[in-house]
Amino acid sequence: MIERFNALSGNLKGACILMFAAANFALMSAMIKLVGSHLHVTQILFLRQSGMLILILPSVVGNFPGAFRTRRLSLQLTRLCFALVAMLFGFSAMIHMPLADATAIGFAKSFFVTIFAVLLLREKVGVHRWSAVAVGFLGVVIMLRPGTESFSIYSIYALVGAAAAGVVMVIIRLLSRVDESATILIYQALGVAIVMLVPAIVYWKTPTPFEWLLIAGIGVVSYLAQRANIYAYKWGEASLMASLDYVRLLYATLLGLWLFGHVPDKFTLLGALVIAGASIYTIHREVKLRRLLTSAADSRPFVNH
Template structure:
């Protein structure tokens, strides 16, 4: 049951975003040293163990958690998310943390734009205006006609599109399946898919990097656990705007750890995307109030 302790929910969401940003930084480091598919595969092994543990506890048994009326859809969702993680981590190494995340945070706007044709939800004129402004922000970040456009930016765009589709499919699946079922299939289907793909790209890892890999796995499980707790203590619409703090934390890591640049167009574009995203969340909340 969702609570209404908004203050605690905001604190938990902020901490969750800090952990996820740290996870992104570790992923960027490891993916620069080793094959992306192997890194994501090992991460998913740990994530699957976490999912099985949580699912069994919440649903009473793994069998209960796995019960679904839509096995094909749930499997596709899980595989799609795993592949999206691979694409996003690749974007970190090709484009950098800051610009990749600045583009990726546009995914809620993509979800809002596609929720009408895919889910049959109503999207009013105000929300369409916000979506348009947000996409202008993405163009400001990309600078397609400015002579400095990087084709690697399309990798981050692809990740945002994939995650938006995953989000929409999750909402669609929720019409017939429980949240526990969706959570179970997200972890297990993704782990199986990554094992089939990633095992062919195995390579030796230095002892110190195994420690970083352990930190990556623990941070991922911890972040997901805190995210679950966040939505248990507060309404999603109240805490969701604070998810944009991940960009702030990622930017700090990118600047201080990886010596990335924070260009003016990225600041302006990301500001437009965030403002549009928060307005979209606010309008959605008013519509359901």
């Protein structure tokens, strides 16, 4: 089995691993929704981050105290703040909305990455990508349906979570230039756990044995999903992997139907398709631009000044 897998092309290996990662991300969302019917979101977040800390502890201990050394402490703390917002609002949306809806709106993150990359990184964005962003937000509006009876405040929560996650992604681009990935990971895991400790105590409810099992599962599948995602992008082309990641929406829809009886309506399906299409186009334009820039740089003659 392992030999057959190793014989596959990079894109096929990446696709297989990404399907596994997407399934775990969707499963994590379903578990959060299940346990969120009884436990407060701050308690869930604290326990989830505590579980993540246990899983990454071996790599931190092996690189102590180097894992805590950062050249941009202020940027690490800024990322922590936005990560908190992203998780608090994103988790709340998962708990109170149909999984398919929350997952689809969450994919609007890629549009916010484009916006904040322009504002914070001074990246140049052409008319094609701006058009894709505009179309993507049209898909969000279709799903939100403001002014109708179907509108939910938790749809705004999902959008706020996506926006904060977009800022986090841009900050990671900056941090990855100066800090190790282990440092970036430990600051968020430890920071969120510390900040959530007090509210978790305030809203604490003793989980049932089944809920403890779900909480442990959230930590494990979160870790597996993140590790698998890293390997998928390592083996496969970034544009293809990002496009395939939308299979997570299919998993979320099936889990929502199976566990909660949620059947997506026509507006949810239409909005999700618009968001997915615009996001995939945005990703492909970005990858194409990077390839052109790389080719142009490689073709320049060497001049020794």
